[in-house]
Each structure stands twice: as structure tokens, then as C-alpha cells.
Amino acid sequence: MALQLFDTYTRSVRTFEPLDPPKVGLYTCGPTVYDYAHIGNLRTYIFEDFLRRVLDWNHFDVKHVMNITDVGHLVSDADEGEDKMEKGSARTGKTAWEIAEFYTLAFKQDLERLNILPPTIWCRATDHIADQIETIRCIEANGYTYQTSDGIYFDTSRLDDYGYLGRLDIEGLQAGMRIDMGEKRNPTDFALWKFSPKDRQRQMEWDSPWGKGFPGWHIECSAMSARYLGKYFDIHCGGEDHITVHHTNEIAQTEACHHTRLANFWMHGYFLQLGEEKMAKSGGGFIRLETLIERGYDPLVYRFFCLSALYRAKLNFTWDGIDAAATSLERLRKAVYEWGAPSGEPDAGFVAQFETAINDDLNLPRALAVTWDMARSSLPAGVRKATMAVFDTVLGLGLMEWKPKTEGAVPADVQALVEERTKARVEKRWADADKLRGQIAALGYDVEDSPAGPVVKARK
RNA sequence: GGCGACGUGGCCAAGUGGCAAGGCAAGGGUCUGCAAAACCCUCAUCAGGGGUUCAAAUCCCCUCGUCGCCUCCA
DSSP states (O other), X not given: OOOEEEETTTTEEEEOOOSBTTEEEEEEOOOBTTSOOOHHHHHHHHHHHHHHHHHHHTTOEEEEXXXXXXXXXXXXXXXXXXXXXXXXXXXXXXXXXXXXXXXXXXXXXXXXXXXXXOOSEEEEXXXXXXXXXXXXXXXXXXXXXXXXXXXXXXXXXXXXXXXTTTTOOHHHHHHTOOXXXXXXXXXXXXXXXXXXXXXXXXSSOBOOTTOSEEEOSSHHHHHHHHHHHOSSEEEEXXXXXXXXXXHHHHHHHHHHHHSSOSEEEEEEEOOEEETTEEOOSSSSOOOOHHHHHXXXXXXXXXXXXHHTSOXXXXXXXXXXXXXXXHHHHHHHHHHHHHTOSOOSOOOHHHHHHXXXXXXXXXXXXXXXXXXXXXXTSSSOHHHHHHHHHHHXXXXXOOTTTOOOOOOOOOOHHHHHHHHHHHHHHHTTOHHHHHHHHHHHHHTTEEEEEETTEEEEEXXX
């Protein structure tokens, strides 16, 4: 079955065909590095990783570009020019550059812990100021800009199909406006270049044909994607929140400059819901991957959790849900481990079922169901293992490498009790054995009898 | 105020016109001295109402509920 993907631009599932086979250009909007990523952010990167792996599965040659936004997105279009980087700087006393570096490293560590494949190319906004200026000049030369007292703006009324991606109701937006227009001509207009405030020095500012300042929110993606992937490439991804503003404006910029709609496919990951509301950096409920680790979960439990829902549906985060994922993943890992070494060919039938699921717009929940069917099938263990090796190239759960944890040293007193109990069991003194198990439990250890002898485990 | 999405068993979640995947939990069972682990079995008519159809969780309408976007946001 050929790969089918949902395209937000056309609001339909389409057969994916590269523009220039077998090459595939993939651009995924990266983080703004002014704070840690929360697990809601990470859900989107996990989705993009599944996409990347499914493209690999289909033998495409993927060039994956991810940006790091290390220059201030403005707090709003109409404000005084304060941005999140400078704000973070004021909060912590570090320079904006140090903050960007710190959170970039933290972000990359999160990706690594989640088994997310690194992109082919990382690119930072501050390394591409010249490209951004060049793109703005191009837009200006084509007549889509105007200047106000605080910057150069994109005139969205000049594009007939502005807002098509988000199916924006421009008049409706006018009616229910919640934003301060400033000097903008249309509510949907946005800054391409902002001037530095006259009364103070910004940490991040550059010279430009329009004066000293810094780039607007959306221009970096148009500029950097064009540099690395060309004016029109295969797939552009991001979170669902990007549909109506960020990606809509990227498309506007690129249409104004290059006369293309930037990407052939537009794909969006949907939000992780925390109880009744989305997880937000402002407000409560900021859960990081680190938070899960502190609570004793393997980071891959979160990846597994994301696997249980479609990328195109919101997913409810609950601790019960995480527990369920932890238990489930543990069982799968143990089973795969106990199968021993792979032998023979992967089972063609199950591989075909798996492929049908993932090629159907990344239906990972169904792929996971196939995985369980396969795991519990009557195939020889070696074949199951060989088949799982193939599945895990997409699942990315590290199933082939996993080993049961070798228990840390058990305290001598516990060990002594365990040995005493073993002796009691050999002599069939059951009451004594149970009593000893109780004593061991009181010290915080569980003892389980296996054919190979007792297994002692520290209680969580 | 405008636009949009969603509402499936105790929980998470597939399925979008033809007898409701999967995981977790729960109950029962096999195994075990007893347990644990593992394995097996059982467990839903799809928010409510109306309509279209031979046939609807799946299409249309209404009601109720929840959420997202419109402001930096994955």
C-alpha cells in the first residue's frame, strides 16, 4: 500500500509522492529556546519522528531540517519589542545567547531520551539573519510590505488567498478582534522586521536596509527552508496551533517572494490535553520529560504513550494513562527479551499488516495492535524477534536492545533472609517460608520464585 | 464575539455506511506449597433526540457537554 498522508492544506488524505523521488524534503518547526520543552511540545516532535521513520520505511531519501528559534519572537505584534529571549535574560541574569544555548542543549537531550532521530540539518535563526533579510527584500521588491514606526509589515490584503491553509474567515476575525492593531492596516498583517527600541540596547539586534533591529516571527522558517530545501519542498510540519498563524504567514511570505505555497504537504500534530486544558508554558501543568523521569518512568514510556493515539487527534494526559503505558511497555520488553536471538525471516503477513497501518496516515494505534497480535502469535520465538526488529525501526522503542535491569546489590540482611527462605522451602516448611517473605517485604523487597530460583526486587 | 474540532466499555484509544481493534484496570481460569510473573477466557451498540438508508458509532438536522484557534504557543 502506498503511503497516504493527511494534508492540512487540502484537508484531505492524499497519496504521498515525492516531488523529486526518491528524495524527500522535510521541514519541522523547532522550539523557541527560552525555556524547557514540556511533554506537550514533545508530543509533536515524537509525531514528526514517526513520520520520518515511516518515510524511511518506504525507502525515501529524507533530508530533514529542524530550526532552533533562538531570537525573540515578539510577545505580540503591537508591543514595544520585548521578546521572550530578552525576557528570559532579565529573569535569570544570563545573556540571551547563554539562555538559547542552555535550552537548546536541554531540548536535544530530551529528543535523544525519546529515541527521536536527529534531523539531517539543524539550523539556528541567528545564523541566518542575512537569509532572512534577503527574503524580506524579495517580499518588499514584489510590493507586499509597508513600514510603520516600529517595523516593516506584511500587507496580507495583497494576497487573494491569504489564510487559505487555516481557512481563515477574515471578516469574522475583524469582527471579534482581540488584538491591538497598533499601526497595522489589517488585523492579519504581521511584522517582517522590527526596529530596535530607541531608548535601549537589545542584546540581539542586527543592521538591515531598514535600520537596526531583528526579524519578525515567521520569516526564519521561510528563509531557512528555502535555503536548505528549496522554494517548494515535500512536507512541512508543526503543531496544530501553527495552522492559523505561523504557517499561514510562512505561506504568505513564500508566495509573495517565490510564488509557491512552500510545501506540497502540510502536516500538524495535535495537542496533548492535560485534564480539561492544553498544557501551556504559562499557567499550571507544566510537565517536563524530566518530571516523568523523577517519578521513576523510563522516558520511552512517554513515547509509547504517544503511540497509543493518532497524531491527528488530541490525546489526554493522565497519570493513569502513563501507568498503563508503563505496564504495557514493560510486558512487551520482557516478552521480546525472552524470545532470545532472532532467527529466520520476518513474518511477511504481519509485516504487511503493520505496513498497511503505518502507511494509512500513520495509524500507530493500529500498528501497535498488530504488534501485540504478532507478539502473542504462535510463530517461533526467533521469527517473532526478527519481525519485531522490523517493527521497531518505526516504533523506536529500543526493544531489541532492552535487558532486564540487573538488580542493585541486595543488602546482606535481606540476602540472608532470602537464603533462609529458600532453605525453608526446600524443606517444605511453608509457614516459615511465608513468614520470611513477610520479613523481607518489611525491609522493602519482594521475592518472587522462578524456575531459576528466587528473584529479589526492590519495591518502587 | 468569530472560526473549528471532539463526545466509543472503569481509564486511554482505533474504527467514519454492512455483525465495535488494541492497551491498562477488573472478574474467572491455568501454573504455583501459597503467591508473584507469564499465559488463556470474560467484559461496550458507540452523549441525547430526530431524519436519510435494505443497513449508521460512521451521512444530515437539533439539543447538551468538552476542548482548541483567533495573543507567544507543539
